[in-house]
Amino acid sequence: MKRGGFKKALALLALPAVFFSASARAEAPRPETFALANGMQVVVISDRRAPVVTHQVWYRVGAADEPRGRSGIAHFLEHLMFKGTPRIPPGEFSKTVARNGGDDNAQTSWDYTSYYERIARDRLELVMRMEADRMRNLRLAEDDIASERDVIVEERRQRTDNNPGAVLGERMRAMLYPHHPYGTPIIGWLHEMRQLSRQDALDFYKLYYAPNNAILVIAGDVNAAEVRPLAERYYGRLRPTRDLPARVWAADPPNIGPMRVSHTDEKVRQPSLTRLYPSISYTTGTGRQAHALDVAAEILGGSETSRLYRALVEDQRIAVAAGAGADSSGIGGGTFTLYGSPSPGVPLDRLESAIDQVVQRFLAEGPTDSELERAKSNLAAAATYARDSQESLAFWYGSSLAEGETLDQILAWPDEIKRVTKDEVMAVLRATLDINSSVTGYLLPPAASASSAP
Amino acid sequence: MLLAAPSEAHAQFRRAAATQTQERGVDVRRVVSPGGVEAWLVSDATVPIIVLRAYWKGGSAAEPQNLTGVTGIMSDMLTEGSGDLDANAWKERVETLNMSLGFSAGWDGVGMSMTTLSENRDAAFAMARTALAAPRFDAAPLARIKRQLEVAIRQRETNPGYIANLALDQATIPGHPYARRAELVTVNAIDRASLVARRAALLARSNLMVTVVGDIDAATLAPLLDSTFGVLPAQAPPQPAIPVADVRAGQPLIVRQLPQPQSLVLFAAPGIQDEDPDWIPLAVANYILGGGGFSSRLMSEVREKRGYVYGISTGPSIRDYSALIRGSAQTENDKVAQAIETTRAEIARFYAEGPTQTEVNDAITYLTGSFALDLDSNVKIAGMVQAYQVAGRPIDYINRRNGLISAVTLADVNRVIRRLYDPAKFSFVVVGQPANLAAQ
Numbered sequence: 001m002k003r004g005g006f007k008k009a010l011a012l013l014a015l016p017a018v019f020f021s022a023s024a025r026a027e028a029p030r031p032e033t034f035a036l037a038n039g040m041q042v043v044v045i046s047d048r049r050a051p052v053v054t055h056q057v058w059y060r061v062g063a064a065d066e067p068r069g070r071s072g073i074a075h076f077l078e079h080l081m082f083k084g085t086p087r088i089p090p091g092e093f094s095k096t097v098a099r100n101g102g103d104d105n106a107q108t109s110w111d112y113t114s115y116y117e118r119i120a121r122d123r124l125e126l127v128m129r130m131e132a133d134r135m136r137n138l139r140l141a142e143d144d145i146a147s148e149r150d151v152i153v154e155e156r157r158q159r160t161d162n163n164p165g166a167v168l169g170e171r172m173r174a175m176l177y178p179h180h181p182y183g184t185p186i187i188g189w190l191h192e193m194r195q196l197s198r199q200d201a202l203d204f205y206k207l208y209y210a211p212n213n214a215i216l217v218i219a220g221d222v223n224a225a226e227v228r229p230l231a232e233r234y235y236g237r238l239r240p241t242r243d244l245p246a247r248v249w250a251a252d253p254p255n256i257g258p259m260r261v262s263h264t265d266e267k268v269r270q271p272s273l274t275r276l277y278p279s280i281s282y283t284t285g286t287g288r289q290a291h292a293l294d295v296a297a298e299i300l301g302g303s304e305t306s307r308l309y310r311a312l313v314e315d316q317r318i319a320v321a322a323g324a325g326a327d328s329s330g331i332g333g334g335t336f337t338l339y340g341s342p343s344p345g346v347p348l349d350r351l352e353s354a355i356d357q358v359v360q361r362f363l364a365e366g367p368t369d370s371e372l373e374r375a376k377s378n379l380a381a382a383a384t385y386a387r388d389s390q391e392s393l394a395f396w397y398g399s400s401l402a403e404g405e406t407l408d409q410i411l412a413w414p415d416e417i418k419r420v421t422k423d424e425v426m427a428v429l430r431a432t433l434d435i436n437s438s439v440t441g442y443l444l445p446p447a448a449s450a451s452s453a454p
Numbered sequence: 455m456l457l458a459a460p461s462e463a464h465a466q467f468r469r470a471a472a473t474q475t476q477e478r479g480v481d482v483r484r485v486v487s488p489g490g491v492e493a494w495l496v497s498d499a500t501v502p503i504i505v506l507r508a509y510w511k512g513g514s515a516a517e518p519q520n521l522t523g524v525t526g527i528m529s530d531m532l533t534e535g536s537g538d539l540d541a542n543a544w545k546e547r548v549e550t551l552n553m554s555l556g557f558s559a560g561w562d563g564v565g566m567s568m569t570t571l572s573e574n575r576d577a578a579f580a581m582a583r584t585a586l587a588a589p590r591f592d593a594a595p596l597a598r599i600k601r602q603l604e605v606a607i608r609q610r611e612t613n614p615g616y617i618a619n620l621a622l623d624q625a626t627i628p629g630h631p632y633a634r635r636a637e638l639v640t641v642n643a644i645d646r647a648s649l650v651a652r653r654a655a656l657l658a659r660s661n662l663m664v665t666v667v668g669d670i671d672a673a674t675l676a677p678l679l680d681s682t683f684g685v686l687p688a689q690a691p692p693q694p695a696i697p698v699a700d701v702r703a704g705q706p707l708i709v710r711q712l713p714q715p716q717s718l719v720l721f722a723a724p725g726i727q728d729e730d731p732d733w734i735p736l737a738v739a740n741y742i743l744g745g746g747g748f749s750s751r752l753m754s755e756v757r758e759k760r761g762y763v764y765g766i767s768t769g770p771s772i773r774d775y776s777a778l779i780r781g782s783a784q785t786e787n788d789k790v791a792q793a794i795e796t797t798r799a800e801i802a803r804f805y806a807e808g809p810t811q812t813e814v815n816d817a818i819t820y821l822t823g824s825f826a827l828d829l830d831s832n833v834k835i836a837g838m839v840q841a842y843q844v845a846g847r848p849i850d851y852i853n854r855r856n857g858l859i860s861a862v863t864l865a866d867v868n869r870v871i872r873r874l875y876d877p878a879k880f881s882f883v884v885v886g887q888p889a890n891l892a893a894q
Binding site: 119 | 498500501502503541542545546549550552569571594597598601602604605608609611612614712713714715716746747748749754757758759760761762763764765784785786816819820822823824826827829830831832833834
């Protein structure tokens, strides 16, 4: 769905391995990069297979930069960016793209906000002109604010309030990050969303939307020589913002030991449990820590051959699903997840202790050589598969650069994955799986039906 | 002004799009193996991967009524061990090869999807062969899948999409196999013998279609087609006949209560099959009313102007023996009545007045211009080529499709609107706790 962007952002954050990877194979083309005089970074990823381009602008600002009490303003502004400029009447941005055979959308994350158009190569100049125009010339009419605010409220209901699992997940993050802005949902808290104003949006826009706070990523049937004159003409003449605010985010107080929360909803028919641990990320980790954490998650719970699935679903048969995941992107750190969904009649606390036993055993004995090799080669292969889609490649480069990685780090990713050692896996996993920093959540049906299982 | 000369730009673009299609069209070749297995192949060595899609006609709609769900379980069980490898060993082997291989059951057919790095090509095709030739259907994975299904069947009780679609099927095509679902009792009745029988009924060469895209040429593919699919019997047994559904129009409003703050609204009217001559004009009409994202009338009226929804969309929805025009939206319980009223009013206006020539031009420009966006990766090309193959289109249809759309006239679109968009023909289903709205 249009402007359903932030779901996609969450997907990116949840599955870094899929996008995080240029192939190590020699034939993988290296993206071209250059900077404009006003500080805007440009990356061009050539793929000549189809006569189309993917054009994206990534701003180094997201929900984590919102003023306190204005949750959701980054995402609301993302919606309002489609409301026009002196040159583009309200509602005409997307219609103009469509009238030229293209698609457009945008997404908001905690760390970044990005806008994109996909269109025939001979329409690249049109979308660059329009995207550059709205970087500096947004016009907002009061009339457009109220109806669009209703739209984001409906978006919140659709994504979160209608879904008991999402409601629980939002509260678990708020506990995991009691003060850091990652504890605030990207879409915003409902009571604050309802108060967001035109001025809030414009203040945020004026502070952060500038060429020196943006990255241009273009993938598809072009090269840097073709892009450069256009980028200079449309983006190069935009005035940079002096004294962009530093991104300093509030830090969390020390942890107080394991935290637990449960959420009961009439709609829940199947209980489940999730445990979150704060972790390092590709930005906050050093060396190959983040790579090792991705490998660890893959072995522990990334597939149907993983430790958790095999022990709990296949062997003990006490779960219908079980696994682990590393969200290892994030300027402010990542999140490591364990989860399980019990077989009929199995209480959640029994499944929880069984998960703990699998994890403890893995921490004691470590992966086998074949587990390690399988996980590493599968993650690295995702790099080759990602090359099939210019859109995926553009998203992966754009998000990684917006999170502070360099092109060299991105390109080296598959090789670094292959270099991960058993000791690195165990060291980062031991540091991450500290129960005293964790939040465990139970999603439960109403009490009457909780015992109805055979 | 940015938008100073849109019509001129459109004209240019339509020419440009046509030119590009001719110059850069997708080259689909027919490959027939020595053993007679046919595949549609698009060779492109740019990225070192191969995508294979196969499809067998005959799906869940044709399964025995007392074993609903058996086609889905059989399809899942094809990747739960084969030959010498039990489920775990089999999955480890697939991971070691960095490939993916899966089967899925639809109403009208079983699909297979495989992707592999071209460097592992032969080993990957060999895994597909063992899955087809010698699935073990072991007791342990069967019990696990049934346990997982038991949970899924309980979970769907509060899934608004499941509830709404079932209610719509039961109201518009009552008694048809498409209105059936897998149930606990039928799933419990499924055993190894049911899987063996279902596989024998479906997986043959006579009802098989294969699409291959990527880093492989015809000479390399041909023997692999034989080694992979030649293990199947030549002829599928006769399938039970599925009746063509007589879709009921204009059913009374259906409301299903579900405790949640926002309601799901589905709406549908009888549609047409993709071999109907009006299929292409329908694509244009649908784009204008509700298929065109932000450019559609419904998106403009229901979301942009009134803020009732985050999204609203429509589209033709076809199964082999039933055809609908379908739409969906989600809105706060208090606004459901207004959202439905606005939607009905827009359909009525569309029916009474038709679109403007500009709307038709814009729709054609989008539908032709954006087609290349759906063909910019091997995975997307495989999906599109397979869809045309399964639909019975000629092999070069992918390069003719834009020309057919460009030829659509305002009169064509008005004809299809008068034929299909009578507002009285639409049925509405609401799932949630809608205010001021009662089932009729």
